[in-house]
Amino acid sequence: xxxxxxxxxxxxxLLEWYDRHHRELPWxxxxxxxxxxxxxxxxxxxxxxxxxxxxxxQAVKAYFEKFLALWPSVEDLAAADxxxxxxxxxxxxxxxxxxxxxxxxxxxxxxHGGHFPDTExxxxxxxxxxxxxxxxxxxxxxxxxxxxxxGNVERVVSRLYAIETPLPAAKPExxxxxxxxxxxxxxxxxxxxxxxxxxxxxTPKRPACSLCPFRPHCLALSVADPETFxxxxxxKDKPLRLGAAFVAIDARDTVYLRKRGETGLxxxxxxxxxxxxxxxxxxxxxxxxxxxxxxxxxCGTISHVFTHxxxxxSVYRANVARxxxxxxxxxxxxxxxxxxxxxxxxKKAIAQxxxxxxxxxx
DNA sequence: CACACGTGGAT
DNA sequence: TATCCAAGTGT
Numbered sequence: 001x002x003x004x005x006x007x008x009x010x011x012x013x014l015l016e017w018y019d020r021h022h023r024e025l026p027w028x029x030x031x032x033x034x035x036x037x038x039x040x041x042x043x044x045x046x047x048x049x050x051x052x053x054x055x056x057x058q059a060v061k062a063y064f065e066k067f068l069a070l071w072p073s074v075e076d077l078a079a080a081d082x083x084x085x086x087x088x089x090x091x092x093x094x095x096x097x098x099x100x101x102x103x104x105x106x107x108x109x110x111x112h113g114g115h116f117p118d119t120e121x122x123x124x125x126x127x128x129x130x131x132x133x134x135x136x137x138x139x140x141x142x143x144x145x146x147x148x149x150x151g152n153v154e155r156v157v158s159r160l161y162a163i164e165t166p167l168p169a170a171k172p173e174x175x176x177x178x179x180x181x182x183x184x185x186x187x188x189x190x191x192x193x194x195x196x197x198x199x200x201x202x203t204p205k206r207p208a209c210s211l212c213p214f215r216p217h218c219l220a221l222s223v224a225d226p227e228t229f230x231x232x233x234x235x236k237d238k239p240l241r242l243g244a245a246f247v248a249i250d251a252r253d254t255v256y257l258r259k260r261g262e263t264g265l266x267x268x269x270x271x272x273x274x275x276x277x278x279x280x281x282x283x284x285x286x287x288x289x290x291x292x293x294x295x296x297x298x299c300g301t302i303s304h305v306f307t308h309x310x311x312x313x314s315v316y317r318a319n320v321a322r323x324x325x326x327x328x329x330x331x332x333x334x335x336x337x338x339x340x341x342x343x344x345x346x347k348k349a350i351a352q353x354x355x356x357x358x359x360x361x362x
Numbered sequence: 363c364a365c366a367c368g369t370g371g372a373t
Numbered sequence: 374t375a376t377c378c379a380a381g382t383g384t
Contacts (some may be wrong), residue, residue, distance in 0.1 A: 019366095023370095048380085049380095049381095050380095051378065051380090052378060052379080052380040052381090053380070053381045053382070054367090054368085054369095054378085054380085054381055054382090055368090055369080055370095055379060055380080055381095056369090056370075056371075056379045056380095057379080057380080058370090058371080058379095059369075059370070059371090059379085060379095060380090070382095083375090091368090091369075092368080092369075092370055093367085093368030093370090094367055094369085094382090095367085095368075095371045096367065096382075096383075097367095097381090097382080100382080127382095128381095128382070128383090129382085130381060130382045131381085131382085132380070132381055132382085133380085133381075133382085136380065148380085150379095150380045150381075151378080151379065151380070151381085153380090154379065168363085169363090191380090192380090195380055196381090199380085204377075204379095205372090205373075205377090220376085235377080264366085264367085265367070265368090266367090266368085267365080267367095270378085297384070303376090304368090304369095305368090305369085306366095306367075306368060306369090307366070307367055307368065307369090308365075308366060308367075309384085325382090343368075343369090344368070344369060344370090345368085345369095345382090349378080
């Protein structure tokens, strides 16, 4: 007997589960709040969705609160200094998101009177908003019946229908299935419910199928091991790249920093001088690659894993007079390094040269 | 379609 | 330790 779920049954089942078991999140209007007349703030929903791209809820919470405190409205963010936005985003990763966040805020403030477009199409035309985020903001903030497909939903749907096509080829099929399931009533809650289900019940490993509202209808559970869905190709292994980083300190306990170019890896972020990061094992990562002459002391190496390569950086430290550096950067007190737009890899390098650089006592 | 693009937590 | 992966987007 075919127990495949029908569109008419899916939403009520899932929304009933969501009303009882939804997560409380800082940017979310819970069902009980909605009953009291609270409506979603599109600025908050957009901000959270951009931060949540490939990023855990846990990591996002503090950044979300910080950004709202610094820039309470989209006009505030549009008027902010680019550099301040990059400083506030430092540590969250995927820094193109921060650059696009600022551009998007400027576009909304300048071209849309400070109001986000309320359609998928309008939203998707903005920087940093793609298929997923456009659908999510349209559904959650504007109650549009849009098909929201993220990693969680892909997992839920792939199991519900035991989809054998591997990702990402299966995405169009999955989007069609989600579109068929999405209700006209509470489409935003439906989307959030699918994501909550994927995050808390239909998890990548050891899913809690006994607690799942879709359990009677899940094809993967009935015919196979749900854990094996979604199918996806194996990832390539990461090559190793080598480089050197030079931490120059002057007599007043300040460090020489530079700003990276606006595009590419860590674009627009702050760094210490260093070599290019080469895949060549014979690249010069020795003190000979120094950016300026000094009595460089070998501080050992640090490792950092990026999305598509692993980096091993040789770190050097020296006491340097201000006049001996170039003029492509600036001197920053060690005590204020924490507030700089330093990506994690640079904080690691500096901490290797100055172990207490980021300690609270400073 | 394939690849570039960060980081930290879980197993 | 190795691997996966978390509310993806841009090119």
